[in-house]
Each structure stands twice: as C-alpha cells, then as structure tokens.
Amino acid sequence: MSIISEFVKAHPQSKRLHEKALNHFAAKGATHVSRMWSPFGPYMTHALGCKIWDVDGHEYIEYRNGHGALILGHGHPVVIKAIQEQVLKGIIYSASHELEIEWAELIKSMVPTAERVEFFACGQEANMMAIRIARASTGRRKILRFENNFHGWADELIAPGTAGAVSTEVKVIPMHDLKVLEEELATEQYAIILTEGGGARMAGQIPWEPDFIRAVGPMAKKYGTIWLLDEVVTGFRDGPAGWGGLMELTPDLTSFGKSVAGGMPAGVLTGRADIMEMLTPKANEPWISHTGTWNAMPIVCAAGVAACKLLKDGSVQKQVNEMGAYMRQTGNKALQECGYNWRLYGRSIIHIYFGPVDFEVDDAGNPPTKDIKKLLAGVEEKHKLGVYLLHHGIHTHQGRQFILSIAHTKEDIDKTINALIKAIDNAMADGAIGKLPAGS
Ligand SMILES: Cc1ncc(COP(=O)(O)O)c(C=O)c1O
Numbered sequence: 001m002s003i004i005s006e007f008v009k010a011h012p013q014s015k016r017l018h019e020k021a022l023n024h025f026a027a028k029g030a031t032h033v034s035r036m037w038s039p040f041g042p043y044m045t046h047a048l049g050c051k052i053w054d055v056d057g058h059e060y061i062e063y064r065n066g067h068g069a070l071i072l073g074h075g076h077p078v079v080i081k082a083i084q085e086q087v088l089k090g091i092i093y094s095a096s097h098e099l100e101i102e103w104a105e106l107i108k109s110m111v112p113t114a115e116r117v118e119f120f121a122c123g124q125e126a127n128m129m130a131i132r133i134a135r136a137s138t139g140r141r142k143i144l145r146f147e148n149n150f151h152g153w154a155d156e157l158i159a160p161g162t163a164g165a166v167s168t169e170v171k172v173i174p175m176h177d178l179k180v181l182e183e184e185l186a187t188e189q190y191a192i193i194l195t196e197g198g199g200a201r202m203a204g205q206i207p208w209e210p211d212f213i214r215a216v217g218p219m220a221k222k223y224g225t226i227w228l229l230d231e232v233v234t235g236f237r238d239g240p241a242g243w244g245g246l247m248e249l250t251p252d253l254t255s256f257g258k259s260v261a262g263g264m265p266a267g268v269l270t271g272r273a274d275i276m277e278m279l280t281p282k283a284n285e286p287w288i289s290h291t292g293t294w295n296a297m298p299i300v301c302a303a304g305v306a307a308c309k310l311l312k313d314g315s316v317q318k319q320v321n322e323m324g325a326y327m328r329q330t331g332n333k334a335l336q337e338c339g340y341n342w343r344l345y346g347r348s349i350i351h352i353y354f355g356p357v358d359f360e361v362d363d364a365g366n367p368p369t370k371d372i373k374k375l376l377a378g379v380e381e382k383h384k385l386g387v388y389l390l391h392h393g394i395h396t397h398q399g400r401q402f403i404l405s406i407a408h409t410k411e412d413i414d415k416t417i418n419a420l421i422k423a424i425d426n427a428m429a430d431g432a433i434g435k436l437p438a439g440s
Contacts, residue, residue, distance in 0.1 A: 003426045007391045008039060013055035017043045034067075034398050037387055042395075047074035049407035052395055060395035061412050061419075063402040068202065068233050068349065069258035071320060072307060073407030079262040079306045086302035092294070099301035106308040107260065107268060110240040113250055114270035118279065119301075121294040123232035123257025124152025126267035127194070129290065130253045131156055134192035134226035136288055137275045143170045144184055144193040144225065148200035148376070151230050157194075175200065175372070176212045178219075185223040192226045195251075197234030197243040202401050203349040206375050207366060210247065217250060226275065232257035232267070236311045237320075237348055262307030264300040320348040320404050324365065327402065327413045332361055334417050340424055343368045350402040352385070354378035354433075384432045388423035 001009075008015060018040035021029035030036040042054035050073055052062040062074065072079060086099075104117040120126045135141060143156055151157040155164045160172050171190075173180050184190065195216060198204035220227040229251035234243035236259040244251060253271035260268050269276075278288045294300070310316055324347050331344040343353040343360075345367040355377050358369040367375055379400075386399025394416055397403055402416065427433040 002430045003388055003391050004039065004430070004432075007387060010058070010391075011040075011042060011054070011056045014043045015040060017055065032067075037390070038383070039387075042390060049073045049075065050405055050409075050412055058393065060390065060393050061408075061416055063394065063396045063404070063416075065403040065405050066263050067258065067397075068237070068403050069261070069263050070405050071237050071259045071316065071348070072262060072310060073405035074263075076262070076307075076310070076406075078310060079303050082262075082302040082306035083264070083299060086299045089298070091299045092297045094293070097296075097298050097301070099298055099305055100296040103296075103301045103304045103308065106305060106312065107256075107270060110236070110308070110312060111245070111254065111270055112241060113244070113254060113272075115273035116271060116276035118269045118276065118290060119296040120267035120269065121292060122152075122265055123230075123255060123267040124154055124157055125292070126232070126255035126257065126269040127151045127157055127228065127230060128154055129269050129288075130194075130226075130228040130255055130271075131192055132288055133253065133269075133275055133278050134228070136278045136286060138191045138224060138226060140189055140191040140225075141169050142189045142191060144190045145170060145172045146175045146195060146200065147172055148175065148206055148372075149194065149196040149230070150201055151194055151196065151232075175206060176209050178212065178215060181216070182219060185219055185225055188223050190223070190225045192228055193220050194228050194230060197229055197231040198238065198347075202351070202397070202403075203233045203238070203243070204346060205351045205400070206372050213247065213249065220252075226252045228253045228255060230255050233349070235268075236260050236308070237317065239317050240312055240314050259307065259311065260304060261300055262303040264303040265294070266300050266304060316406050317348070320406055320408075323404050323408050323410070323413065324348045324350055325363070326410055327404070327416070328361055328365055330413060331417045331420065334421055338421055338424075340421075342424065344402075346401075348404045350404065352382055352396075352400055352402075354381055381427075381433045385423055385427050388427045388432070389419060391426070392419035392423050394419045394423070 018029050025031055027033055028036045044052050044054050046053050050062050052060050107117055108114045155166045156170055158165045160167055199207035217227050229244050231242040231254050235256035239246050256268040279290050281287055327350050328344045335342050344350050345361045345365050347365045355374045361368050382399040386396050389396050
C-alpha cells in the first residue's frame with residue numbers, strides 16, 4: 001500500500017470533514033489557499049507548545065505556527081493569561097484605552113525608525129495604508145514591487161495576472177537588478193517601492209543580496225519615492241528590530257503583523273512622523289481618514305503587549321535562531337549522508353531546497369545556490385513531500401518551510417530530521433518525487 005493510501009486510511013475523521021468542507025469552501029474545501037493538501041489535510045483539534053493534534057488522534061510536531069505568527073509557540077502561558085484577563089474586561093471598546101499606548105511604546109522601543117505607529121486588523125492592511133500614505137504625500141500614483149515578494153492579496157499587492165491585480169499602476173521588476181531599479185525610479189512616477197523583509201517569500205526563500213537591499217533606500221530617496229519594508233513575517237522574529245534592524249536599514253515605512261500580536265490578528269505600520277502626519281485631520285489640506293472596526297482591539301493589544309515584552313530583549317529570537325541553525329546543520333548532514341539533493345537553509349524559518357547544490361549552506365543559513373529559478377523549483381515535489389511528512393508526524397508550511405518557535409527543542413528537531421529522511425525515502429519509493437525539477 002502506498003503511503004498516501006495509508007495516510008487516507010489513518011485519517012478517517014479528517015477525510016469525513018474534508019468531504020463536508022468541499023460543500024462550503026471553494027478552494028478544494030480549504031479556508032486559505034495554503035491549507036490545501038492532496039488528497040486532504042488533517043483537521044486539527046488543539047495545539048500546545050510545538051505540538052498540534054488532529055481529529056483522528058495524531059500528534060504532529062508543529063512547523064506552521066500560525067502562518068509564522070507564533071514565534072512563542074502555541075498557548076504561551078504569558079500571552080494566554082493576558083488574553084484571558086482582558087476578555088473578561090471587554091473584547092472591543094471602540095474607544096481609546098491604555099493598552100494601545102503601552103503596545104505602541106513597546107514597538108517604538110524596539111524599532112528605531114518607528115516615529116509613529118498605526119494599528120490594523122492584519123498585515124496587508126498596513127501595506128495598503130502605506131501605499132495610500134505614499135500616494136498622498138508624493139502626489140504620485142504608481143507602485144514599484146519586486147518579483148516573488150509577497151505582501152498580501154489586495155489588488156495592488158497580489159501577483160500580476162491574478163484576478164483583480166492592478167497592472168496599470170503597479171510595476172513588478174526582478175530582484176537584484178540595480179540598473180532596472182534605477183531606470184524605473186528615475187521616471188519619478190513612483191509613490192512607493194515595496195520590499196519583503198529578509199527576501200522573497202517567508203523571510204527569504206530568495207534572500208536579498210545585502211548590497212542590493214542597502215541600495216534601495218538611498219536610490220528611492222534620490223527619486224522621491226517612499227520605501228516600505230514589509231516585515232510582516234520577519235518583524236520581531238529576526239530580532240527585536242526585525243530584519244531591517246539586523247541589516248541596519250532605515251525604511252521610510254515598515255509594516256508588521258504576525259509575531260507583533262502574539263497570535264492575535266493585527267497589522268502595524270510604523271515610520272516617519274512627517275509622512276504619517278497625513279493621517280492627522282486638517283481643515284484645508286488633504287489628509288487620510290483611518291477607520292477600521294478592529295483597530296487596536298483591547299484583546300489584541302493585551303496579547304501584543306504580552307508578546308512584545310517577551311520579544312524585547314532578543315533572547316527569544318536568539319534561541320529560535322540557534323534552533324534553526326541546529327536544524328540546518330543536522331538536517332544537511334543527514335541529507336548529505338543519504339545522498340539526497342535536498343538542503344535546508346534559512347534562519348528561524350527553515351526553507352527546503354530541492355535541486356542541484358552549487359555550494360553548501362553556510363553558517364548564516366544562506367541557500368545552496370544564488371540561482372532564483374533553482375530556489376523556486378520543485379514546488380509540486382515539496383507539496384507532495386508535505387503529505388509524507390504529515391504521515392510521519394510533521395506539520396509543515398506546504399512542505400516548503402519549517403517555521404520554528406521557542407517551543408521547539410533539539411529532541412523535536414532530531415525527530416523531525418529522522419521523519420524528513422523517511423518521508424523522502426517513501427516519496428521516492430512511491431514515485432511521488434522523481435528526478436530533479438525543471439530549472440536545475
Ligand atoms: C511578507 C508578508 N506581507 C504581508 C502579508 C499579509 O499579512 P496578513 O495575512 O496578516 O494580511 C503576509 C502574509 O503572510 C506576508 O507574508
């Protein structure tokens with residue numbers, strides 16, 4: 001019996017729920033496109049620390065971690081206590097309250113470029129506001145973005161060619177081409193340029209070349225374009241001041257989400273006071289009205305304050321990055337010993353690479369090639385591998401990433417690497433994964 005048939009047999013309740021879900025949710029029964037699995041994914045019942053359990057009683061080591069929001073792991077007692085205390089005092093006041101100030105102060109104390117702070121319901125809302133602020137303050141309409149950089153699903157953020165994408169006002173250029181970047185910026189038509197923290201896709205499946213990302217800010221400034229660094233994933237994860245802090249970048253605006261609110265839904269935009277001043281009502285000048293039912297809900301702020309206090313001194317991030325390094329090292333040793341053309345790279349989000357190894361992954365977690373095509377190759381193979389990993393008790397982000405939290409121990413990582421090797425062995429034996437993918 002193939003592993004997939006075994007998986008189906010071992011997950012009867014998930015199969016039953018998946019069949020029900022197909023009647024409701026158009027994306028093959030899933031409520032988020034990245035939660036689709038073939039034949040189906042496990043239906044979860046509860047989670048704690050770095051473990052998550054499904055309706056059929058299976059336990060998984062958890063590497064999705066709330067789409068990257070849970071650097072503190074599931075059910076961190078400090079965050080849970082803060083939420084429990086607040087829920088009894090009120091979920092939403094639609095009025096000002098002290099927690100929003102405390103949260104803003106904590107964020108400002110960690111992020112040096114945060115002169116002003118604005119709260120939203122999610123990360124992409126912060127990006128949308130960044131665009132509006134840039135348009136209002138520059139008087140320009142156009143948006144410059146980079147290929148493969150993800151910023152949300154709104155019309156101006158989604159990949160070109162996708163339904164709803166705005167192509168007239170949004171230009172998408174390749175990463176790492178300074179000449180193209182300067183040619184575009186020099187037209188002086190762009191209100192804003194958007195860059196993902198760490199690199200494209202989940203903290204750097206395609207990492208930024210340091211020289212290139214450092215050139216973006218000065219060049220944008222030269223041509224009057226506002227620079228947004230999107231740290232929705234990397235913010236408070238790569239370090240207290242995010243990835244931008246590690247790289248000593250000074251973007252005009254920075255967006256955050258995920259980790260900043262300890263697993264509650266939120267987005268945050270920070271940046272230069274002079275441009276965020278556009279949000280101040282004025283009598284005879286244009287200004288931007290910021291509404292939003294869920295802005296700075298007390299229950300979200302309570303979780304945000306609790307999380308940010310834990311993330312402030314950098315020790316959580318240090319521990320998670322060290323665990324990432326351990327995972328890379330043990331994983332890559334095992335993969336090499338088995339003669340597999342797979343590698344693990346990244347920092348606290350570990351990316352799976354399937355393709356020819358141009359050089360070994362270094363201590364900084366840089367990938368085994370600089371070739372973007374190779375870094376992106378094997379999406380289908382990885383997705384299939386993800387189901388084999390589930391069968392071996394590992395819950396990954398689409399078979400592509402292991403998103404780490406403070407709850408992971410070396411023992412969890414050792415188990416994961418054993419499971420990874422077994423999953424690749426099984427997938428190879430079943431013919432689910434064949435030769436190296438195109439692009440190699
Ligand atoms: C880099 C980046 N920016 C923005 C977003 C959108 O954030 P949200 O889903 O909170 O709207 C995401 C979501 O994964 C992201 O990865």
